[in-house]
Amino acid sequence: MILTEQLKSKTVFNVEEVRKDFPILTQKVYGHPLVYLDNAATSQKPQVVIDALTKYYSEYNANIHRGVHFLSQKASAAYDEVRIKVQKLINAASEREIIFTRGTTESINLVASSFGRKYIKFGDEVIISAMEHHSNIVPWQLMCEERGALLKVIPMNDSGELLIDEYRKLLSDKVKLVAVVHTSNSLGTINPVKEIIDLAHKKNIPVLLDVAQSMAHEAINVQELDCDFLAFSGHKMFGPTGVGCLYGKLNLLESMPPYQGGGDMIHSVSFEKTTYNEVPYKFEAGTPNVADVIALGAAVDYLQSLDRNAAIEHEMMLLEYATQQLTDINEVKLIGTAKNKTSVVSFIIDGVNALDAGMYLDTLGIAVRTGHHCTEPVMKRLNITGTLRASFLFYNTKEEVDALVEGVKGAIKLLRVK
């Protein structure tokens, strides 16, 4: 028994094997091995996803859902199959609850527009949080302005954790929707979304979760969370750019008006009266992004083929190691020190401009993100203008963390203004 436990704890995630799945990672940048630590912006793609795109375009490219011919039927079947793959990935009750969009941003805009038109009236309120990405702020601002509604914000503390007691106070009878981020892109905080959802549901308020930053890391189960809407992008979870998903509970989706008008979303059209197709097609106007949806399916298969517990354990090891190594540098200050964090390290360097440091790291082949990370209110709340952000995925290594740390030391030496 003890031996088994020991063996288990010694099982090391085989990162070198996994890296072979990602052809881009082997390249050199300015003569240095690429160290890709901008995974929160977008993940790299495994060969199976790249192959799925090539195969689609070279073997069965066709418009779907109407063609009677061989290629169209093959493409339609492949496209529809991905809906079931995504349903299983997030454990939705029905594949009809999965809508393909251009990404998280469009998914949120869809809800803001369609849910807003149906359910939000003058004087109503929508709750978001202090650590939202701009894509979970601006769609609500647009909708609230149009409908005369108010946007309320759950505040956070200096570590980057939401103040749940303040949230409780915001849950008035006027609130018609809560839209919060699961994992913060700029701070790495993982929010207690189950608690947030349960508190809202006690007042019959539906909840939208932005899980753009979560999908590549942890398994999301919509029935367990009981969220009403869920938005994510394909490109942050090993899929192609330009495709994402919206999950919505079927009864809610059925009650909402269409988002955009066009082909595929209609049942019949006349100049007097158009009737709409059923969910999910009602929300997928126009020729869909067939190729990228199919490649997203390959990404889902890839994700499912991994030992996800081992992958997340490896990421947590990287997070802990990077946090420790960076904390040891006197000039470095970590931004976002929540207890529950994903593998994102955001930091500033005393006396060194973040953009200059990011460009210096780039000369060493190290890719990090600099700036406000599309979360300007977070930066304002913490009284900074931007950070450097290193974000890890399971294909990153301890040696890459070392390269980052050495790079930061080099940046301080070259750039620090005393």
Added chain:
Amino acid sequence: MSSIAEIEKEIVEEFELFDDWTEKYQYIIELGQKLPELDDKYKIDENRIKGCQSSVWLNCEEKNGNIYFEADSDSTFVKGEIALLIRVLSGQNPEAILNSQLGFIDEIGLRQHVAVTRANGLASMIKQMKLYAVAFQSKE
């Protein structure tokens, strides 16, 4: 005073000494570190050009028909870029500034690193310098 084209040529020749982007980056940083600081009285919102990740303060004065620029930034790299632009454009007459093509930015390999991203206010900085030239020209 050399012409804009002559100064651009000098800069291109200087950058030819560098083998790779790392060396160019370090040289631009060095230029930024050497750029004289702008007096705080000019670091006001009216003089501020806001990039996505850095701010630039640009001040200009006219003397005998020529325009003189001085500028500062919170980023040392951007200050290095400013130093290059000032070297090329400061002290020139409005017409020459307006007609300048600033091809050296491409030739020294800078554009691919900065102009394609929103991170850098280089394009806005050039635009602002040219706007000043238009303003002085129309005053004449």
